[in-house]
Structures are given as C-alpha cells and as structure tokens.
Amino acid sequence: MPIYSHSRLGKFEGCPLSYKFSYIDKIKSEKEGIEAFMGSQFHGVMEKLYQECSFKVCSLSELFEYYESLWEKNWHPTISITKSDMTAENYRQKGRKFIEDYYRRYRPFNQSHVLGVERKVNIKLDDSGEYKFRGVIDRLDKAEDGIYEIHDYKTNKYLPTQADVDQDRQLALYQIAIQEAWPNDTREVRLIWHYVAHDQEMRSSRTPEELTQLKADTVQLIKKIESTTEFLPNQNYLCNWCGYQNICPLFKHQFAVESLPPNEYLNDDGVKLVNTYAGFYAQKQEHAIQIKGIEAELEKVEEAVVAYSKKENASIIVGSDKQLKISEKETIKYPGKNDPGRTQLNEIIKETGKWEELSCLDTYALTDALLSNSIPPEQTARIEGLVEKIKNIKVSLSKKKEDGDD
Numbered sequence: 001m002p003i004y005s006h007s008r009l010g011k012f013e014g015c016p017l018s019y020k021f022s023y024i025d026k027i028k029s030e031k032e033g034i035e036a037f038m039g040s041q042f043h044g045v046m047e048k049l050y051q052e053c054s055f056k057v058c059s060l061s062e063l064f065e066y067y068e069s070l071w072e073k074n075w076h077p078t079i080s081i082t083k084s085d086m087t088a089e090n091y092r093q094k095g096r097k098f099i100e101d102y103y104r105r106y107r108p109f110n111q112s113h114v115l116g117v118e119r120k121v122n123i124k125l126d127d128s129g130e131y132k133f134r135g136v137i138d139r140l141d142k143a144e145d146g147i148y149e150i151h152d153y154k155t156n157k158y159l160p161t162q163a164d165v166d167q168d169r170q171l172a173l174y175q176i177a178i179q180e181a182w183p184n185d186t187r188e189v190r191l192i193w194h195y196v197a198h199d200q201e202m203r204s205s206r207t208p209e210e211l212t213q214l215k216a217d218t219v220q221l222i223k224k225i226e227s228t229t230e231f232l233p234n235q236n237y238l239c240n241w242c243g244y245q246n247i248c249p250l251f252k253h254q255f256a257v258e259s260l261p262p263n264e265y266l267n268d269d270g271v272k273l274v275n276t277y278a279g280f281y282a283q284k285q286e287h288a289i290q291i292k293g294i295e296a297e298l299e300k301v302e303e304a305v306v307a308y309s310k311k312e313n314a315s316i317i318v319g320s321d322k323q324l325k326i327s328e329k330e331t332i333k334y335p336g337k338n339d340p341g342r343t344q345l346n347e348i349i350k351e352t353g354k355w356e357e358l359s360c361l362d363t364y365a366l367t368d369a370l371l372s373n374s375i376p377p378e379q380t381a382r383i384e385g386l387v388e389k390i391k392n393i394k395v396s397l398s399k400k401k402e403d404g405d406d
C-alpha cells in the first residue's frame with residue numbers, strides 16, 4: 001500500500017479521475033499554474049530566511065534578490081496563466097509584496113526557536129502500521145513558552161474561517177507526528193498558518209480525542225481510495241489549473257478543437273453535431289407547432305452525439321457557442337410487487353437480518369387499505385390520529401366544449 005500524503009488525499013477528494021491519472025497511471029502533467037509556481041518560490045525564500053536566521057538576519061533586499069534568482073532559475077514555458085487580466089510580471093510582483101509584508105511583520109524573526117524547515121515527517125495511522133502518512137512541515141518552532149509550533153505558509157487568495165482551520169487535516173496530522181517524535185515535550189502544540197496574501201496569521205489546536213478521530217477518519221478515506229474501481233471526473237474550480245484536460249472526458253473535446261484553426265474548427269465532427277443539434281433545438285423553441293419532424297431530427301442528432309461521445313470517450317462536446325453534456329446514470333430496477341422475483345428478493349433480505357432496516361411501509365397501499373375500510377376500526381382511528389389530511393386542488397385547462405360536441 002502506498003504511503004499517503006495530504007496532497008494525495010486531497011487530490012482524490014477533489015477529483016478521483018485526476019487522482020487516477022496522477023497516482024495510478026502516473027501520467028506526468030507538464031502544466032503548472034502560475035499561482036502554484038509563485039507559491040513555491042515564496043516557500044524557497046522562507047526556507048532561506050529561517051535556515052539562516054539563527055546566525056544572521058537576512059536583509060529584505062537579499063531576500064528579494066534570492067526570490068528573483070529562484071524565479072529565473074525555475075521558470076519554464078509550460079507555466080499557465082488562467083486569469084486573462086494578469087501577467088507573469090503581476091504574479092512576480094505579488095510574490096515580492098508577500099515577502100515584504102511578511103518581513104515587516106516578523107522582523108527580527110526571533111519570536112521562537114526554529115527546530116527545522118521543510119522537515120519530513122512519517123506516521124502510522126493504525127496500530128498494525130498498514131496505513132501510513134507522510135508530509136513536510138514548512139517550519140517547526142519551539143516558542144519561548146516551550147510550546148511546539150507547526151507553521152505553514154499559504155499564498156492563495158482564499159482566507160479560510162476559524163471553523164475551516166479547526167477542521168484542517170494537514171497540520172493536525174503533522175501534530176501527531178511531532179507528538180510521536182517528542183512525546184514528553186509536546187503535550188500542547190500550536191498549529192499556525194500564515195495567509196500572506198492577507199498578511200494574516202490563523203491559529204488552531206487539537207485535543208487528543210480529535211487526533212484519534214482524525215487518524216480513524218484518514219484510515220477510512222484511504223480504505224475508500226484503495227477500494228475504488230471507478231475513478232469518475234469531478235468538475236470543480238481546480239479544473240482550470242488541471243494538467244489533464246487533454247485526456248479528461250469533460251474537457252478533451254474542447255481542448256482538441258481550441259487548438260484548431262478557425263476554418264478547421266467548423267469541420268470537426270463534434271462541433272458540427274453540436275451546431276446541428278443547437279440549430280434544430282432553436283427551431284423547435286421558436287416554431288414548435290409549425291415545423292413537423294423537428295423532434296425526430298433532434299433524436300437522430302442525439303443518437304449521433306452519443307455515438308460520437310462513446311467513440312471519443314468525451315462526455316462534453318462543444319460547438320461554436322453551445323455544448324452538449326452526455327451523462328449516463330445507472331439505475332437499479334427491482335422486481336415489481338407482483339413479479340415472481342419479488343418473493344425471492346424479500347427472502348434474501350430477511351436472510352441478511354436487515355429486513356427491519358431495509359423494508360419500509362408502502363404508504364400508497366396503506367391509503368388504499370384505509371379508503372377500502374380493510375383496516376379494523378380501532379387501528380384506523382389510531383392511524384388517523386397520526387396522519388394529516390391534505391386537500392390538493394388541481395386546476396386543468398382544456399378546450400371549451402361547444403353545443404353538439406360529444
């Protein structure tokens with residue numbers, strides 16, 4: 001079984017399909033969002049600052065210089081900028097601002113004693129050691145009051161609420177590792193996040209009971225991942241930054257046609273199908289009564305779209321200004337009340353001892369029984385004491401009958 005990390009668990013929770021691409025199929029994604037790139041360079045600067053601060057306090061200009069050198073050295077052409085109103089230079093300047101704000105807030109960086117930066121930790125999540133977790137702590141400190149502090153830098157724009165950080169899994173799992181490593185010294189641990197885009201610190205702590213529960217919940221999540229056989233795509237806000245759009249069923253068609261020149265774009269089979277469908281659909285909306293056969297045409301195109309979607313393994317097909325989503329949902333059809341299989345089904349459920357849990361009252365049949373007086377009067381009266389009678393009024397419009405009509 002693999003050793004799980006916070007990002008591995010988060011990847012599965014965010015989108016099981018991208019988890020599969022990344023951790024099972026091991027498909028390397030070349031694409032890196034500029035936000036993540038800038039965050040990495042900021043972390044590099046913090047690493048230098050705290051590695052050196054026990055013997056010298058770096059100047060702000062030294063940190064800027066180091067940041068610029070990291071930016072130049074690590075920049076690569078596949079870094080993507082998704083926001084149309086932002087440039088690489090805007091992000092570079094943003095990173096400088098984060099460094100400056102942080103520097104001014106914490107200089108001379110003597111609030112606590114640094115025990116380690118980028119410190120690797122490993123823990124066993126269960127007694128047998130089958131389920132393991134590993135991570136890297138941005139900075140581990142011991143404060144003046146002797147309490148250990150786990151620090152984490154966040155460069156994203158989203159500022160969580162106190163309730164969010166009180167539920168955070170990542171630093172709480174790191175706390176377990178720290179308490180296992182120094183059991184006599186770490187009865188209390190502070191979890192501290194630096195939200196540098198807001199120049200704000202957020203703090204939280206965990207009780208032993210919360211940590212025990214967290215371990216159990218994490219094991220449950222790992223069990224769920226290990227037993228998953230169908231890794232479905234989950235469209236979410238991170239799709240814009242996902243490096244697997246070219247192979248994801250939700251984006252691959254759009255991805256493929258966007259790279260075509262405008263004249264070829266309109267010749268793409270998928271685009272043609274969606275445009276044809278959109279054309280018939282618009283006609284149906286406008287002239288539903290006058291134009292005959294539109295429904296039949298729509299059905300034909302729909303069939304062709306479904307076949308195309310299967311062939312291309314793409315569940316969203318784009319056209320010029322519309323798109324079609326093709327979804328398949330599996331439903332279970334059980335034998336009906338009068339089917340011979342129904343008795344067998346009931347017997348099987350009873351064998352499992354779950355009849356009470358899984359069977360429930362048929363309220364439609366009960367209404368019929370009450371109306372036909374097949375329930376004894378005493379029980380009828382007791383049932384009526386529990387139910388509410390609601391009168392539904394239905395108004396139906398139909399053609400006015402003229403004299404002579406049947």
Ligand code: SF4
Pocket residue numbers: 015017018233234235236238239242243244245248249250251
């Ligand atoms: S593009 Fe979105 S839905 Fe598709 S794999 Fe990536 S995260 Fe999942």
